[in-house]
Amino acid sequence: MRDSDVLDKNPHISRSALEAIHGQVFGWALSRCNYDQAVAEDLMQQAYVELLTGKARFDNRSSLKTFVFAVVQNLARSRFRRVASRFRLVQAAAREVPDEAEQPCEPDEYEALWRAVQELPPRQRDIVELVFCRDMTIEQAAAVMGVSIGTGRVHYDRAKKALKVKLATDGEKHDGQ
Numbered sequence: 798m799r800d801s802d803v804l805d806k807n808p809h810i811s812r813s814a815l816e817a818i819h820g821q822v823f824g825w826a827l828s829r830c831n832y833d834q835a836v837a838e839d840l841m842q843q844a845y846v847e848l849l850t851g852k853a854r855f856d857n858r859s860s861l862k863t864f865v866f867a868v869v870q871n872l873a874r875s876r877f878r879r880v881a882s883r884f885r886l887v888q889a890a891a892r893e894v895p896d897e898a899e900q901p902c903e904p905d906e907y908e909a910l911w912r913a914v915q916e917l918p919p920r921q922r923d924i925v926e927l928v929f930c931r932d933m934t935i936e937q938a939a940a941v942m943g944v945s946i947g948t949g950r951v952h953y954d955r956a957k958k959a960l961k962v963k964l965a966t967d968g969e970k971h972d973g974q
Contacts, residue, residue: 806851810861815848818862821931825866825941828926829873840876844868859940863933866941913963914956921956924949 802811823841830836844865847853853868855861914925920942927938939949 804849807848807853807855809855809857810848814861815845815865818865821862822865822869825927825931826869826873829869830876836876840869840872843872847872860937863937863940866927866931866933866937867943870941870943909964909967910960913960913967916963917956917959920944920952921959924952925956925960928953 802813804810804812822844823837826837826840826844827834830840844853847868848855848865853864855864859867914922917925923942924935924938927933927941928935931938933941935949935953936946938953939946942949944952
C-alpha cells in the first residue's frame, strides 16, 4: 500500500482498495434502500465520510469488504429505523448496474427462484443475497448483518430449506397445469 494511497484517519485502508470494491458496496447500498438510487448514493457518501474521518475505524479484524458492507448496513439501519423497509432483491438496479462483473444476480434467468427469495423473512433474504450475490461467506455475511456466526448459519439453513420447499411446490403446480 503506497503511503499516498492510505486514508489519513484509517491507516489500514487505501483509496485504491475502496475503489476496487465500490461497485459491490454500492449494490449492497441499493438493496438496503429498496433500490432507490438517490438514497443509496447518500448511504455511500455517509459511509465514505465515516471512513475518511475515522468515525468508522477499520482494524483488520475482518476483510475490508466485510467491514465496509457492515458500515453501510449500520447506516441504513440508522436511517430507516422507524420505517419498516422491505428488502427486494430484484428491481431496476439489476438492469442498471454498469459493469457486468459487479452486477448482482440476473433476475430474468432465475425468475422462480427470485420470487421465492422475495417471500423469505428479511434476515433470510439478506443472507441469501450476501452469500450468493455478493460473494461472501456465511461468516462474513453474519458480520455484515450484525449477528453471530451461528445465527447466520441458522438463517442460511432455514432459507435453503424454505426455498427448496417453495421451488418444489411451484414446480408441481406448473407440471400439473
